[in-house]
Amino acid sequence: MLISLPEACTADRVAALWRTTLPAVARLGGGDTLTLDAEAVAACDGAGEALIVELYRRSARQGFAIACRDGRGVVARTLGLFAVERFAEDPAAANPARNTSTAVQLGQAAVHIWQDACGQMAFLGEATVAAFTLLLRPGRLRLRDTLLHFERAGIDALPITLLIGFLLGLILAFMSATSMRQFGVEVYVADLIAIGLFRELGALITAIILAGRSGSAFAAEIGTMKVNEEVDALETFGLPPVVFLALPRVIAATLVMPLLTVFAIVAGLLGGALVVTSLGVPATTYWQHVVKATTLGNILLGLFKAAVFGLLVGLVGCSHGLQTGRTADAVGRAATAAVVGSLILITVFDGLFAVLFYVLGI
Numbered sequence: 077m078l079i080s081l082p083e084a085c086t087a088d089r090v091a092a093l094w095r096t097t098l099p100a101v102a103r104l105g106g107g108d109t110l111t112l113d114a115e116a117v118a119a120c121d122g123a124g125e126a127l128i129v130e131l132y133r134r135s136a137r138q139g140f141a142i143a144c145r146d147g148r149g150v151v152a153r154t155l156g157l158f159a160v161e162r163f164a165e166d167p168a169a170a171n172p173a174r175n176t177s178t179a180v181q182l183g184q185a186a187v188h189i190w191q192d193a194c195g196q197m198a199f200l201g202e203a204t205v206a207a208f209t210l211l212l213r214p215g216r217l218r219l220r221d222t223l224l225h226f227e228r229a230g231i232d233a234l235p236i237t238l239l240i241g242f243l244l245g246l247i248l249a250f251m252s253a254t255s256m257r258q259f260g261v262e263v264y265v266a267d268l269i270a271i272g273l274f275r276e277l278g279a280l281i282t283a284i285i286l287a288g289r290s291g292s293a294f295a296a297e298i299g300t301m302k303v304n305e306e307v308d309a310l311e312t313f314g315l316p317p318v319v320f321l322a323l324p325r326v327i328a329a330t331l332v333m334p335l336l337t338v339f340a341i342v343a344g345l346l347g348g349a350l351v352v353t354s355l356g357v358p359a360t361t362y363w364q365h366v367v368k369a370t371t372l373g374n375i376l377l378g379l380f381k382a383a384v385f386g387l388l389v390g391l392v393g394c395s396h397g398l399q400t401g402r403t404a405d406a407v408g409r410a411a412t413a414a415v416v417g418s419l420i421l422i423t424v425f426d427g428l429f430a431v432l433f434y435v436l437g438i
Contacts, residue, residue, distance in 0.1 A: 077104065079131070080113040085124030085150070093127060101131065106139035117150045125154045196417075199395040202318045203326065210323065221324040229290040229325075230332035237285055237336050238343045244281055245269055245344030249351035262355050266365035269348040274374040278341040279333075280426060283385035286333060287418035291393035294325050295414035298397025299407040307398070317398060326390035333386025334379045341378070373438060381429055385422050392417045 079097050082089045104110060112131060117124070128151055135142045144151050210217050253265050298321055301307050307317050345366060352362045393414040400410040 077101070077108070078111045078113065081117050081124070081127075083116045083118050085114075085117050085120040085127075087121060087123035090123050090127050098130070098134075101134055102138075104134075104138055104140040108140040110135065110140055110142045112142055112144045112146075112151065114151050115145050115147045117148060120150050120154065125157075128154045129158055192413075195399050196392070196395055199318070199322075199398065200391065202316075203322060203391060203394075206316065206319045206323055209319070216319060217327075218320065218324050222328050225325050225328035226332055228293070229286065229328055230336060233285065233289055233332075233336060234339060236289070237282060237340050240281060240285060241278070241340030241343030242347040244277060244340075245273065245347030246351055247347075248272060248277070248344070249348035253351060253355055257355070262352065263357050263361055263365060265348065265352050265357075266362045267369040269345065270366045270369040271374060273341045273344045274370060274378045276378075276426075276430075278337045278344065279378050279382040279385055280422070282333060282337045282340045282382060283389065283422045284419065286329065286336065286386060287389045287393075287415055287422065290329060291389045291414045291418045292411040294329075294390065294393030295397040295400070296407055296411045298322070298394060299400030299410040302398065302400045303402055303404065303407060318394075322390075322394035322398065325394055326387065329386040329390030329393075330383055331386070333382040333389075337378060337382040377433065377438065381426070384425060384429075388421045388425065389418045392421060 077100060079093070081093075101110065110131065112128075114128075120128075132142060132155060134140075146152055249265050249269055252268050253262050256262050256265055298307070298317075301321070307321070310317050310320055349359060349362050353359050396410040396414040396417065400406050
């Protein structure tokens, strides 16, 4: 079989060769010889090089020989750019995940989790040192950036927070009222909603909103700066990225979470009032039970949990942003990992708080 390459081995000239020759080459096997005539080639772009490499790759895999006429050395120069000795390898072998056992994959996943945890702990240490530095030198805090992130994470998130809080209170009231109505104690739905929102659901649902909305944004923003080498530029100028980029976002998330939680709780109480009053309970009775069930301890516990959840979201989001790779795909993975990591930590700490408050009798 003879393949003659044109003088200008460019994309527009070799397109036809790709369509006509490769099906015929696929039928060659051991003992066959392919003659590649490259004597006339004077110019060769990426498409021509790809065709040459593909022919030699198929030769290595199918076992046929190639007799090359390469007076100008175009083919030799092209093959010199590639690892010819690996042409016979199966592409599947290049992906270890397809060829390793389940035990090996589980081990690799465990190592990845451990490395990620070590990275998170290292960032936590850097952030702690930076926070103490700011206490000694408050002027190093970029107050303008902190207020900007406070606005983005807090004020801009009010509509979705109010909506979800209202719907949460409405759903909670409706589901509990259907059960309590059998015993004629619909009025105590107000107590259930107030205690649930102040102690648990208000901070939890707001933290989930903050993680999905702001945690991913923190990771994506810092990750994009890492890809654009802006983080490297900060380090070159002697500006610590943790102080310059992370702390304003962490402080803003920590401070804004209790405020968003208050708005979510108020919206939830209004949603519960809508359901309870529709069941015939006077609005004044509903609000009297809410005030009676709402203690200072419940309020402080809810706000404390909200601040901790905000701190976790800020730390995880900024940590994954600073650990982002150098590709656009890495930015997406960092944003996803920030949301997932935040939700896991929020759930774990919420469970720890529940056990701790139970043991302390709070």
